Amino acid sequence: MASNMAQDDLEASPSFPEPTDDRLQTQNLALKLELEELRSYREQQDKGIALYHVITENIADLIAVIDGSGKRIWNNRAYLDTLGYNPEELVQTNSFSEIHPDDRLLVENVFKESLETGLGRKIEYRMRHKNGHWVPLESKATVVRNDAGSVDCIVLVARDISDRKRMEEELQQAQKMESVASISGKVADDFNDLVTAMLGKINMARQLVKTTTPEAKFLAEAAEVGDKAHRLILELLSLSTHNVKATAAVDLHQLLPQCVERGVPPGSMGRSELVMPEGRILVQGSAQVIGSAIDQLLRNAVESMDKRGLIRVDLSLERVDRGGALLKAGLYAVIRIRDQGQGIREEHMKHIFEPYFSTKPGHQGLGLSSALAAASEHGGTVRVYSNFATGTEAVVYLPATLADEGTRQVARSTNRVLNRKRILVMDDERFVREFVVALLDQLGYEAVATKDGDELVEEFRASVRIKKPYNAVITDLLVPDGMGGESIPEKLRKFDPGVKIIVTSGFSNHPALLRYRDYGFDGALSKPFRAETLKESLEALVGGAASS
Structure with a gap:
């Protein structure tokens, strides 16, 4: 029956003259041009798609595509760089789950408002990093509708505003x-x-x-x-901004050794290490006021360690291009004072420069306030970085007026050590941590200990942020209550791809020790290990304790 209908249709169709050769050539040429145009369009489309992927995967801003219920459809690579989340693991997860509890209601209300009005507005909120800390973001949403007018998805663009x-x-x-x-x-x-x-x-x-x-x-x-x-x-x-009366060239190569000797005198229970470049670094101002500020910071460092441990003081010359609200672009003398004390709790950090704020009974809480005031009246500032339980670093910036730049680092220390390489240790057993740190100290390394993987990752991240990264990491493999060593290589190499990592365990037959490179480690030690074995492993990876 179908064939009869087709035959009838064919017979009913109007007849066309047979195409001539000229008409065939014209039609073929038109078809060829149309195909070439289509091919060119497809090539341009493919190039556009490729360019789109290059842009979205390399842009610093966070880009997310979210459905009408708030579930994530797609995220760009910036989520890994800024927040530590792999884009693949975020697919079909709730976009509100990592928002700070105090900010979540605001974000949810703005999301609903965008769905209803089709308009997005700029808001600020905090989002939890995969490591646990909070990252301030600023974002704006754009509603995308389909041909029927209903919401197809929402495109969210956010950026890290930590510096701001x-x-x-x-x-x-x-x-x-x-x-x-x-x-x-x-x-x-x-x-x-x-x-x-x-x-x-x-x-x-x-x-x-x-x-x-x-x-x-x-x-x-x-x-x-x-x-x-x-x-x-x-x-x-000292808090008064009009307190600098004497203005002269201050040689920090002369001033800092005097401050360190006063703050951590030879024979005291604490130890100090002073590292300065060869030559001279000068600042303009009052040696008395600057020295008093350094004294205050050293006193804080000594008290944080209960007068035990190592205090390291580094002097360097650095160019600041974007210094923030308190620093103009220019050349600065930078003094870093790092202790091995108990650190400062996150909730206290925002109050540390307030006069009379102190967590220590019997203290006035004027040390950091007066140090900041002294640096400010010299055109500089003080910044503090701290990780609770592993130590604090105070960084003083002072405008440099004249400097003799040297290339060789000269170490000056109360216990005659050189500029030492830094090792980060993680073990859940306190006595093991103390033993390994003592062993590393004897071998000439500067060591900091953490009790689990989360604490290790946070300390390592902080060290990279303040540009004082660790040369190597020694991590326990198995931690009963907390993050163990197996996930450490991937997490640390997000911050420093070249870090050397040694895994340790009492289970000498564990695959991670037998095939440590397959697990991302650079070396392996079976517990208990001897000092000679540890020394050989570190020398093979970082070339010994002394930095060049």
């Missing part, structure tokens, strides 16, 4: 310090006059009484209280 937030906080801190300095400077100056007069009267009265009388004892105690009041007034005066 830090600049804003520094600016707010500077404004707060300027206000405090203006008040404290005036009040402290008036009280200083009163205390000076009082101490003068007390000392005159002491000369009029015999030293063995009760009156002499009371006057001596009054003088001691007056001296304490005078020292407190001097700390308040």
